[in-house]
Amino acid sequence: MEEYLQIGVITTTHGVRGEVKVYPTTDPERFLSLDRVFLDTGKEKKELHVTGVRFFKQLAIVKFKGIDNINDIERYKVNGQIYIERVLK
Numbered sequence: 001m002e003e004y005l006q007i008g009v010i011t012t013t014h015g016v017r018g019e020v021k022v023y024p025t026t027d028p029e030r031f032l033s034l035d036r037v038f039l040d041t042g043k044e045k046k047e048l049h050v051t052g053v054r055f056f057k058q059l060a061i062v063k064f065k066g067i068d069n070i071n072d073i074e075r076y077k078v079n080g081q082i083y084i085e086r087v088l089k
Contacts (some may be wrong), residue, residue, distance in 0.1 A: 002086060003085065003086060003088045004038060004045065004083035004084065004085060005008065005026070005081050005083060006025050006026075006058075006081055006082070007024065007026045007030055007031070007037070007083065007084055007086055008022040008023055008024045008025055008026070008031075008060065008081075008082045009022065009023050009025060009045075009054065009079060009081050009082065009084055010022055010076060010079070010080035010081075010082065011023050011059065013063050013070050013073055013074060014067060015070070016033060016062075016065065016070045017063070017068060017069065017070075018063065018067040018069050018070060018072050018073050019052075019061050019062065019067050019073075020061070020064075020073055020076075020080075021056075021059045021060070021061055022059060022060045022061075022062050022082060023058070023059060023068050024059075024060055026056075028055065028058075028059055028060060029053075030070065030084075031053045031060045031067055032053060033060070034050045034084070035050055036048065037050060037051060037082045037083065037084055038082070038083040038085070039076055039079065039080055039081070039082055039083075040081040040082075040083065041076065042044045042073070045083065048064040048065070048067070049064060049065060049066075050062060050063070050065075051063050051065045052063065059061040062082075070082075
């Protein structure tokens with residue numbers, strides 16, 4: 001079993017303050033309780049802390065700690081897959 005569970009894919013940026021639009025690949029309600037996620041950069045899984053989530057149509061608009069402008073997130077927007085740690089019981 002994999003260590004991570006994919007919960008969404010970044011589709012594009014939103015505005016100029018570093019927010020991204022995420023297409024959920026799981027129950028969108030899961031986004032409301034997120035405090036950290038892992039972004040697959042192609043080379044590694046980068047840990048990001050979530051500071052805000054809101055919804056628009058079928059997308060989640062997510063804000064990460066320390067990413068405060070569009071240039072900081074721009075490189076991850078194309079097919080940036082977002083994961084959480086899988087909880088094993």
